[in-house]
Amino acid sequence: MLKGLGGIGDMAKMMKAAQEMQGKMAELQEEMARTVVVGESGGGLVKARATCKGEVTGLDIDPSILVASEKEVVEDLIIAAIKDAQVKGHARNVAEMQKMTQALGLPADFKLPI
Structure with a gap:
């Protein structure tokens, strides 16, 4: 009489x-907000730390590059180091999300909101 109610379970x-x-x-989002990655530029002369959320x-x-005549180079190295840290953080975030989707039995290419 009540066929189909098995679907409720x-x-x-x-x-x-x-x-x-x-x-x-x-x-996972909280963990990524606490996880810090390091980006580098200039062969390690400039290092930026950022969370996997991009903060x-x-x-x-390195003080050896702080020369007034090289101001623009230093600025470029700082920006490059920050971008490198953010890229590494994003890649780590994506990798952790992929692990989670696989653990949940979802397809490997399933996109969870990051």
């Missing part, structure tokens, strides 16, 4: 899985 199971995934996503947290500049 499947729906509840899906909802529970979605809630678990949401919790894991939140944990720059620090900058190290």
Whole structure:
């Protein structure tokens, strides 16, 4: 008489899985906000630290390049180091998301919101 109600259990199971995934996503986002990567430029003369979410947290500049006549070069090296850190952070974030999708049994190319 009540055929088809077996699907309700499947729906509840899906909802529970979605809630678990949401919790894991939140944990991963928090972890990525705490994880720091280092970008470099100029053969390591300039180093920038940034979180995997892209927030720059620090900058190290070798004093040997702080010459007034080389101001533009130093500025370019700083920008390059920051970009390198942000690229590394994004790549780490994507890799962690891919691990999560695989652990959840989703297709490898499934895109979770980052």
